């Protein structure tokens with residue numbers, strides 16, 4: 001039996017990186033999918049990639065910015081109209097912002113990071129939880145970061161927003177556990193996605209590969225993670241197997257956040 005057979009799963013930020021890797025893994029495990037992203041080109045490439053990975057998958061997509069509340073309502077409505085329900089929610093869309101010290105951080109970028117990483121995650125929860133409540137079942141995986149359990153130099157709004165995601169996850173677990181809804185957050189370390197590639201470009205514009213190699217030295221595994229390694233954990237948390245895990249923020253970082 002596939003882990004997500006007969007489950008309808010919504011994935012935000014599905015166009016590339018962790019969202020796409022999870023979409024592919026979830027499709028292979030039998031889920032019907034709603035893919036959401038604000039990058040229409042990447043979204044349509046993602047639909048093609050998912051169909052290639054699992055030919056019999058039922059997949060639809062919706063172009064939306066998760067920080068736009070009306071668009072969030074619309075993607076939720078479209079999912080219910082098409083599939084009748086929502087069982088799983090991978091609340092993943094997020095941005096890193098720029099890297100700068102707290103006192104000189106660009107305020108517009110600061111607000112944008114909060115709008116997408118905090119409000120976008122919240123809107124998704126606000127409109128999907130009532131659908132799950134109706135059926136007394138739901139699996140939610142919010143995407144925090146190691147920056148949601150530790151400080152990260154020069155990334156104040158990112159760290160603030162990801163700590164907020166971890167906090168909201170605990171509240172979902174507390175408030176909706178009695179409806180059969182579990183909520184967990186994941187805290188990936190450095191996983192090789194386009195977002196992380198961009199961060200290494202900011203650290204060393206002339207030689208991002210060297211910045212990457214230097215960074216990996218501090219990890220107990222001496223390497224960065226792969227999107228597929230995150231996707232496997234997310235699919236477990238979205239599945240019936242994770243029925244008594246809730247309110248947790250689970251690091252997926254090769255142990256790096258435990259190094260002193």
Ligand code: NAD
Pocket residue numbers: 012013014015016017018019036037038039042064065066067092093094095096116120143144145146187188189190191192193194195196
């Ligand atoms: P990515 O930039 O590679 O992909 C993110 C996807 O989300 C893109 O397709 C982008 O278009 C989409 N997106 C961004 N903002 C959006 C919005 N407002 N509305 C709709 N779609 C939007 O990033 P990634 O590395 O795959 O990161 C995904 C999530 O994982 C983010 O929340 C990020 O903070 C978190 N994360 C990533 C890492 C990592 O190492 N890659 C580590 C910790 C946390």
